[in-house]
Amino acid sequence: MTPTSLVALVTGGSRGLGKNMALALARKGIDVLLTYNSQQAEAQAVVAEIEQLGRKAAALQLNVGESQNFAGFFAQVQAVLRNTFQTDKLNFLINNAGIGIHAPFASTTEAQFDQLVNIHLKGPFFLTQQALPLLADGGRIINISTGLARFALPGYAAYAAMKGAVEVLTRYQAKELGMRGITVNTVAPGAIETDFGGGAVRDNANINQFLASQTALGRVGRPDDIGGVVAFLCSEEAGWVNAQRLEASGGMFL
Secondary structure: OOOOOOEEEEOOOOOHHHHHHHHHHHHOOOEEEEEEOOOHHHHHHHHHHHHHOOOOEEEEEOOOOOHHHHHHHHHHHHHHHHHOOOOOOEEEEEEOOOOOOOOOHHHOOHHHHHHHHHHHHHHHHHHHHHHHHHEEEEEEEEEEOOHHHOOOOOOOHHHHHHHHHHHHHHHHHHHHHHHHOOEEEEEEEOOEOOOHHHOHHHHOHHHHHHHHHOEOOOOOEOOHHHHHHHHHHOOHHHOOOOOOEEEEOOOEOO
8 A cells, every 4th residue: 555645653642742742743744643542532633633633643542551452553553544534554662651650769659659750661563563564664763751851859759760762662663663764762741731630830820930931931830842753753854863862842841
């Protein structure tokens, strides 16, 4: 089947940064298949927004913490690629879906730790592995990390440790997939005003003010600060960027 367009798979695309990434990709002329965990209505609203931009879009349910369901998910992906996008290949994979758990190191439970492993490390590891047969040669993989893998704020030991592992994984993926012309990079956002982790950065004025004071540009981030970075890494201009960690934090804790 001859591809008629470029298609990106964005996990967690129904809200927050994932939604912004999906829309930024669409504005670059890329069709988008996004996933949602529970927010189907929100996901369909994003699909409608993308279609209003003149691109094709679709949404599928996926819990990235349940890797046992990935084979069935990719059977659905194949059908959607064929029926909605008239292609049999993905060009871009953005591993964005995730949750935030704020817990001091001393009181982090094993259940919290395991949940973070499943969603932030095991999920992207095996989701990407199973996506490889559908990913076109010369494609792009973008893993989403966090500024917390570079600087440390109390309460994020487990979460940041998973993201640090993702950054190492990115380099290994780049090394092993380079023979197919596939680049793999990490985008590490700083503090962003979204509902992530309960919306503390957005809704707590004291937290917002503190983080803004520690950022060279004098404010915390907004979703629009991140989507364009991901879209850039999917562009021809970024073809020689590989195995890199690109922090988009406005210069936090310099």
